[in-house]
Structures are given as structure tokens and as C-alpha cells.
Amino acid sequence: MSSVRTVLGDVRPEDLGVCDAHDHLFLRSPQLPGRELNDAAAARAESAAFRAAGGTAVVQWTPYGMGRRAADLPLLSRATGVHLVCATGLHQAAHYAPELLDGLRGRLAEVLVDELTRGIGTSGVRAGLIKVAGGFHGLDAHARWTMTAAAEAHRATGAPIAVHLELGTGALDVLDLLCGELGVPGDRVVLGHLNRSPDPAVHREAAASGCWLAFDGPSRANHATDWRMPEAVRALAEAGFGDRLLLGGDTVVAGARSVDGGPGMPYLLRRVRPRLVAELGAEHVERILIHNPARAFAVEWR
Ligand SMILES: [Zn+2]
Numbered sequence: 346m347s348s349v350r351t352v353l354g355d356v357r358p359e360d361l362g363v364c365d366a367h368d369h370l371f372l373r374s375p376q377l378p379g380r381e382l383n384d385a386a387a388a389r390a391e392s393a394a395f396r397a398a399g400g401t402a403v404v405q406w407t408p409y410g411m412g413r414r415a416a417d418l419p420l421l422s423r424a425t426g427v428h429l430v431c432a433t434g435l436h437q438a439a440h441y442a443p444e445l446l447d448g449l450r451g452r453l454a455e456v457l458v459d460e461l462t463r464g465i466g467t468s469g470v471r472a473g474l475i476k477v478a479g480g481f482h483g484l485d486a487h488a489r490w491t492m493t494a495a496a497e498a499h500r501a502t503g504a505p506i507a508v509h510l511e512l513g514t515g516a517l518d519v520l521d522l523l524c525g526e527l528g529v530p531g532d533r534v535v536l537g538h539l540n541r542s543p544d545p546a547v548h549r550e551a552a553a554s555g556c557w558l559a560f561d562g563p564s565r566a567n568h569a570t571d572w573r574m575p576e577a578v579r580a581l582a583e584a585g586f587g588d589r590l591l592l593g594g595d596t597v598v599a600g601a602r603s604v605d606g607g608p609g610m611p612y613l614l615r616r617v618r619p620r621l622v623a624e625l626g627a628e629h630v631e632r633i634l635i636h637n638p639a640r641a642f643a644v645e646w647r
Pocket of ligand 1: 369595
């Protein structure tokens with residue numbers, strides 16, 4: 346039987362409910378000095394605000410070594426009533442100290458499998474997905490290394506692989522590597538940030554692989570393309586890919602939280618949902634927020 350691996354244990358996919366399929370409660374990176382998501386009270390308030398807006402599940406894409414605070418997630422999930430799914434995996438090299446990456450050479454797949462099956466550190470919390478990242482319009486050696494390890498961990502566990510696309514680019518290179526060379530089934534790959542590069546032909550070609558297409562934001566970094574998200578989603582739905590789409594808030598810095606004055610997680614339901622309902626109709630949007638994530642993150646764990 347397939348299940349979604351949350352921080353409180355495995356749940357039936359249909360129990361997830363309204364899901365923010367790509368977001369962050371905790372995240373730190375040398376790339377974002379002073380803007381870390383590292384405040385448990387704010388994370389709890391943001392989750393509660395999402396719950397109050399009707400949200401019931403959040404998939405946190407923060408990978409290994411970026412301040413996930415896995416040990417804090419069960420309490421937060423219990424306190425707010427929001428299902429939380431936590432990631433393992435590795436982001437781009439720029440987000441880490443070189444020594445940390447050196448320490449993972451030759452054993453990355455093993456670490457990923459351990460976090461998916463045994464737990465993250467001593468927290469007892471098991472990851473429910475593997476997050477990796479591509480580069481700008483291509484893949485560097487680090488991306489190939491991490492994706493190869495992710496594919497190995499996927500084969501060992503069944504876990505889905507969620508991919509940060511740099512500014513939304515490189516989708517087809519990622520699919521060529523993961524699904525072509527490494528043999529990961531398309532429906533076990535989630536491409537993130539597609540909204541940042543709104544090329545409808547690339548979106549359709551990616552969708553034809555059977556992968557999941559995640560649209561996220563808004564954020565200041567995506568501002569130039571945020572307004573094109575509804576039309577990109579509609580074009581994919583009209584092309585017959587409505588059952589491959591996911592939505593997320595992707596809150597990556599403290600100032601983007603709703604409780605700190607940003608759009609944050611509730612914005613997804615407060616503004617993005619009605620905007621998409623106007624574009625696609627309520628039934629389609631319900632599918633994207635409820636039924637698609639239940640399938641995208643459900644795993645026959647092995
Ligand atoms: Zn993200």
C-alpha cells in the first residue's frame with residue numbers, strides 16, 4: 346500500500362488534503378546571510394496561518410545540511426494540525442561549505458537512504474522525498490553527482506525526487522539525466538520553479554515525460570514571471586497535463602513569511618487559488634491542490 350512519509354509517520358495519501366507541494370519552514374544558506382528561516386515560533390505561526398487559510402499539508406524541500414531542523418518538525422506538525430513532509434538530498438554546491446561536500450563523497454546515496462528509512466540524525470524523523478538541483482540551462486558535475494545518488498536512493502526506497510530548476514531552466518537536461526540515463530520513472534520526478542522560465546513548449550515537452558510540474562511563488566525573485574503562472578498552468582491543463590501539476594509557496598527567506606509581512610504560505614490559498622479558479626475552474630484547481638500531491642508524494646516504500 347502506498348503512503349506519504351510525514352514527520353509524524355506514514356499517512357494515507359488521501360489524508361494529505363490541501364497541500365502546499367513546495368515550501369520551507371526552516372532553511373539556511375551562506376547565499377542568504379541574515380535572511381534565514383530559523384525561528385521555530387515564526388515557523389509555527391506561519392503553519393498555523395496556512396492551516397487557518399484551509400491548508401492541511403506542506404512539503405518542505407529543504408535538503409541535507411541547510412538547517413531543516415527535522416527534530417522540531419513533529420511538535421510543529423502536532424501543534425498546528427498540518428501534515429509536514431521533510432526532504433533529504435543536496436542543493437547546489439554554493440549552498441555548502443566545501444568540507445561538508447567532501448565528507449559526502451562516495452557515500453551520498455547511502456546517507457540519503459538512511460535519512461529516508463532510518464531517520465535524520467537522531468531526530469527519528471524520516472524524509473519523504475529527495476531534493477536535488479540543476480544548474481542554469483544545464484548540469485554541472487555537482488548536479489550529476491547528486492542526481493546519480495538521488496536515483497540510487499530512489500531505486501532503494503521508491504522516494505520521489507524533487508528538482509530545483511535554476512531560474513526554471515534546464516528541465517529537459519534534468520529529465521534526460523534522471524529518466525533517460527539513470528532510469529528513474531517520469532512520475533517519480535517533480536520539477537520545481539517552472540514558472541520562472543515560462544516557455545510553454547518546454548513545459549509541454551517536460552510534461553510528456555510523465556513528470557510532475559511544480560509552480561511556486563510568488564516571491565520577489567520571481568516577480569518578473571509570477572504573473573504568467575496562471576496562463577502557463579492553463580496551457581498545460583488544456584494540453585491534457587492537468588493531472589501532473591502542483592503548486593507551492595516556496596517561502597525561502599524570513600521576510601517572505603506572511604507572519605513577517607510577506608505573502609507566505611497562506612497567499613497560495615488566499616490569492617493564487619481564486620486566481621487559478623478563474624483561469625481553470627474550481628474542479629481543476631482542487632485536483633492540483635489535493636489529488637495531484639497525494640499521488641506525487643505517495644510511495645510504495647521499499
Ligand atoms: Zn524551494
